[in-house]
Amino acid sequence: MSLLSWLSGSKANTNPKKKAVHTTRKISSSCPYCHVSLEKTPGRKSKCPHCGKDMYVRTTQKIFDSHLLTKDQALATDAIRENAWNGLDADVFRTLIQSRPHDKPTDVLWNYFQKKNLEMMKRGDFQALKMLNYSMALFLNKEGRDHRHCLQAAARYQLEQFLQEGFVGNVHISVGENSCCDACKRNAHKVLSLKEAIKDLPIPCKDCSHVIHNDTYGFCRCIYVTDRFI
Numbered sequence: 001m002s003l004l005s006w007l008s009g010s011k012a013n014t015n016p017k018k019k020a021v022h023t024t025r026k027i028s029s030s031c032p033y034c035h036v037s038l039e040k041t042p043g044r045k046s047k048c049p050h051c052g053k054d055m056y057v058r059t060t061q062k063i064f065d066s067h068l069l070t071k072d073q074a075l076a077t078d079a080i081r082e083n084a085w086n087g088l089d090a091d092v093f094r095t096l097i098q099s100r101p102h103d104k105p106t107d108v109l110w111n112y113f114q115k116k117n118l119e120m121m122k123r124g125d126f127q128a129l130k131m132l133n134y135s136m137a138l139f140l141n142k143e144g145r146d147h148r149h150c151l152q153a154a155a156r157y158q159l160e161q162f163l164q165e166g167f168v169g170n171v172h173i174s175v176g177e178n179s180c181c182d183a184c185k186r187n188a189h190k191v192l193s194l195k196e197a198i199k200d201l202p203i204p205c206k207d208c209s210h211v212i213h214n215d216t217y218g219f220c221r222c223i224y225v226t227d228r229f230i
């Protein structure tokens with residue numbers, strides 16, 4: 001089973017499409033940090049000639065009043081695009097950041113994730129919790145922070161979902177498809193009971209060295225699968 005099909009469940013596409021709100025936005029070509037006007041609007045990520053900071057280009061985003069974004073704004077923008085399944089979109093996020101104008105967009109986003117996490121826990125929706133915690137792990141990894149507690153929570157919620165669905169058999173560990181690291185290879189084809197898996201939580205592999213966005217913390221892509229999917 002591919003990671004994509006593992007992540008997307010029947011609930012992934014059931015959110016009704018929100019009505020698009022059209023807003024008129026001024027396209028600014030000034031640096032998002034020092035606000036000095038730029039002679040030429042960059043077409044891709046580049047350094048501001050005045051303050052030297054990295055400016056990110058996101059031409060289709062509808063959250064900020066410029067195509068030129070700070071790193072923090074770009075991180076939040078990208079994460080929002082990947083989280084439409086849990087009700088997050090540009091309109092929702094614009095409203096959230098307007099209500100907390102002194103907070104960094106990534107902090108506003110993290111706060112949203114935590115609220116959703118609580119709501120899903122109250123509902124006992126393990127499939128949604130698995131997807132949300134995986135998204136949170138990716139987001140932390142992109143920010144250069146340690147994501148492994150969220151990745152472990154996503155894997156644990158997968159097991160809880162199996163239990164909730166009445167599955168009582170063994171689980172297999174499926175390692176990252178093409179480029180799994182040596183640490184993850186040791187888990188290849190490992191079979192354990194659902195109870196053992198919940199007790200030991202063998203994935204994510206602690207020593208995984210697979211780099212996706214930051215090279216400090218490997219991002220393990222091992223997943224649990226049951227006989228039903230093999």
Ligand SMILES: [Zn+2]
Binds near residue numbers: 049051052
């Ligand atoms: Zn600047």
Ligand SMILES: [Zn+2]
Binds near residue numbers: 207
């Ligand atoms: Zn690995």
